[in-house]
Amino acid sequence: MSNFFSAVFFDMDGLFVDSEPLWLEAETELMANFGYQWTQEDQNFCLGGPLSKVGEFMFDRVKNDHSPQYFTDEVVSLMTKKLSAGAPVMPGAMELLSNLKSHEVPTALVSASPRVLVDAVLKSVPQHSFSFSLSADDVENPKPNPEAYLKAAKKFGVEIRECLVLEDSPNGVKAATASGAHTIAVPHFVEILPKERLRVIKSLQELDFMNLQASYAQDKLI
Numbered sequence: 001m002s003n004f005f006s007a008v009f010f011d012m013d014g015l016f017v018d019s020e021p022l023w024l025e026a027e028t029e030l031m032a033n034f035g036y037q038w039t040q041e042d043q044n045f046c047l048g049g050p051l052s053k054v055g056e057f058m059f060d061r062v063k064n065d066h067s068p069q070y071f072t073d074e075v076v077s078l079m080t081k082k083l084s085a086g087a088p089v090m091p092g093a094m095e096l097l098s099n100l101k102s103h104e105v106p107t108a109l110v111s112a113s114p115r116v117l118v119d120a121v122l123k124s125v126p127q128h129s130f131s132f133s134l135s136a137d138d139v140e141n142p143k144p145n146p147e148a149y150l151k152a153a154k155k156f157g158v159e160i161r162e163c164l165v166l167e168d169s170p171n172g173v174k175a176a177t178a179s180g181a182h183t184i185a186v187p188h189f190v191e192i193l194p195k196e197r198l199r200v201i202k203s204l205q206e207l208d209f210m211n212l213q214a215s216y217a218q219d220k221l222i
Helices: 020-032 040-046 053-064 068-084 091-104 115-122 146-157 169-178 207-220
Strands: 006-010 107-110 130-135 166-167 184-185 198-200
Touching: 006 091, 020 040, 020 068, 020 146, 020 198, 053 068, 068 115, 091 107, 091 207, 107 115, 107 146, 115 184, 130 146, 166 169, 169 184, 184 207
Parallel strands: 006 107, 006 166, 107 130, 166 184, 184 198
Antiparallel strands: none
16 A cells, blocks of 8 residues: 555554553552552653563562562563453554554554563454564564564565554654654653654544545655
């Protein structure tokens, strides 16, 4: 399709599913076991991962006999249970997916979360919603490294500069823009400023095939 993006890649946490409140719950529960009061500021620092950073951050706050990997494993275990109980999809996400699918636009879910969490989310949405998914387990270098998006474009056999990435976190946006893709950010807890090939909106409900087509045409003029 010469007048549209070659593929559209959706981030998962905070973009496709409203999982950030669940992350806050899981992180708060885990840290309360060690007498630490987890705050929104703590969560904002960890927003977008990678999970290794989250585990290290938690470990640094309590400095006990456990390891950073212990905290990573525990929070993943808690999140698996929460997401398996039902992952709330963000407003406009399924509508946009359906709209893109009706125009035969390839889509993929590209997450910084481990495979177990990605699969838990995919079980909550209609089968074959995406052509494929990539998790942190599928790459050597997770976000903010651009590897995941470069790999996704390669799987579709398209140029990353002709693809669109939808993200919500600073780390995710760093990965997307570093890859060379067109990027639209939908931030919720932090500020992200627009720049060349980076558009910022308030909700996925603002997007459909027609206005994305117009956005593609505008970006081609830059």
